[in-house]
Amino acid sequence: MAKITLEKLRHSYLPNPAGAQDYALKEIDLDWTDGGAYALLGPSGCGKSTLLNIISGLLTPSEGRVLFDGRDVTGLPPDQRNIAQVFQFPVIYDTMSVYDNLAFPLRNRGVDAARVDARVREIATMLELDGQLQIRAANLTPDSKQKISMGRGLVRDDVNVIMFDEPLTVIDPALKWKLRSKLKELHQKIAVTMIYVTHDQTEALTFADQVVVMQDGVIVQIGTPVELFERPQHTFVGHFIGSPGMNILPCEVTGGGARFEGHAVALEGPVTRTGALTEIGVRPEHVRLADDGIPAVVHKAADLGRHMVVEAHVGDRVINAVTDGPAPAQGARVHLAFDPAQTRVYADGWIATEVTR
Numbered sequence: 001m002a003k004i005t006l007e008k009l010r011h012s013y014l015p016n017p018a019g020a021q022d023y024a025l026k027e028i029d030l031d032w033t034d035g036g037a038y039a040l041l042g043p044s045g046c047g048k049s050t051l052l053n054i055i056s057g058l059l060t061p062s063e064g065r066v067l068f069d070g071r072d073v074t075g076l077p078p079d080q081r082n083i084a085q086v087f088q089f090p091v092i093y094d095t096m097s098v099y100d101n102l103a104f105p106l107r108n109r110g111v112d113a114a115r116v117d118a119r120v121r122e123i124a125t126m127l128e129l130d131g132q133l134q135i136r137a138a139n140l141t142p143d144s145k146q147k148i149s150m151g152r153g154l155v156r157d158d159v160n161v162i163m164f165d166e167p168l169t170v171i172d173p174a175l176k177w178k179l180r181s182k183l184k185e186l187h188q189k190i191a192v193t194m195i196y197v198t199h200d201q202t203e204a205l206t207f208a209d210q211v212v213v214m215q216d217g218v219i220v221q222i223g224t225p226v227e228l229f230e231r232p233q234h235t236f237v238g239h240f241i242g243s244p245g246m247n248i249l250p251c252e253v254t255g256g257g258a259r260f261e262g263h264a265v266a267l268e269g270p271v272t273r274t275g276a277l278t279e280i281g282v283r284p285e286h287v288r289l290a291d292d293g294i295p296a297v298v299h300k301a302a303d304l305g306r307h308m309v310v311e312a313h314v315g316d317r318v319i320n321a322v323t324d325g326p327a328p329a330q331g332a333r334v335h336l337a338f339d340p341a342q343t344r345v346y347a348d349g350w351i352a353t354e355v356t357r
């Protein structure tokens with residue numbers, strides 16, 4: 001197990017990068033605490049695999065260093081970094097039994113037979129593979145094969161880090177939820193540093209204690225699931241996390257307050273900065289249909305069982321509100337009220353209001 005430090009990392013796939021646009025990773029400074037459960041979350045192309053490959057040693061960064069417990073490993077090949085990896089698709093030996101597949105990483109390192117047996121059985125129980133230990137891996141479903149792959153990643157207890165790269169891609173949707181919570185449980189038992197890479201917010205938020213959100217080669221926020229949800233530091237986080245995502249509305253800033261489409265909007269606190277683009281961010285959960293507020297027209301209402309998502313239009317701006325119903329009719333004229341404590345201004349994407357208590 002190790003603390004992982006990424007120091008001033010930058011990476012370009014081009015031989016002579018000319019500017020920031022030529023870097024797949026722009027500048028990454030990060031400390032991953034020993035034993036933590038982390039998720040690396042972002043859309044396709046944001047640089048997750050590049051970062052993972054730099055940590056595992058498959059790729060040497062153009063600039064910066066990777067440290068394991070303070071030791072510089074930037075130049076070390078993957079086999080000298082002592083890490084385990086679980087990929088999108090199962091990496092197992094089809095001709096071997098489930099037992100031998102799980103035992104392989106341990107036998108390969110000369111672990112004695114009694115210890116191998118104890119550890120294989122422990123991991124098999126955790127993954128509910130006990131009854132399948134003697135079956136040949138080739139005869140299993142893709143779900144079970146991926147469970148073995150995970151088991152092979154988890155079986156060694158001497159690794160610096162276990163990295164999961166979109167590990168649930170091949171898993172049946174009905175089983176995904178189960179395996180996600182299983183992984184979380186396993187982390188609590190094993191307490192090895194784990195990094196889970198995904199573009200799926202639900203997977204990231206269920207697994208991780210800390211989520212690292214990336215966009216376009218940059219880390220836009222590191223936080224607990226609650227922090228990312230409650231106070232996004234960037235409009236990208238607000239929009240990417242949550243369903244529907246945060247309402248992001250262009251606004252004017254005057255005298256420390258904000259105006260949207262001519263209406264004054266109360267904020268969590270004073271605006272500290274402005275930029276070329278200033279926007280209000282408020283989550284649908286903090287928008288109410290009220291007697292007073294911003295006049296809007298209901299475009300549609302979707303009943304999601306436990307609550308309703310109302311899509312209202314103010315001019316050509318769309319605002320979503322999560323309400324408990326009853327459903328307003330399409331075309332109904334309503335007023336929208338934002339909860340001031342949960343309404344903030346963003347300048348050029350970054351949070352620009354401060355909370356004064």
Ligand SMILES: Nc1ncnc2c1ncn2[C@@H]1O[C@H](COP(=O)(O)OP(=O)(O)OP(=O)(O)O)[C@@H](O)[C@H]1O
Pocket residue numbers: 013024042043044045046047048049050051199
């Ligand atoms: N081998 C490569 N050569 C050139 N450019 C690459 C290479 N690998 C990735 N890139 C580029 O680097 C950027 C980051 O890609 P990366 O694969 O790290 O993102 P990602 O978040 O892992 O995406 P995905 O989830 O689709 O794998 C993208 O613009 C991608 O096109």
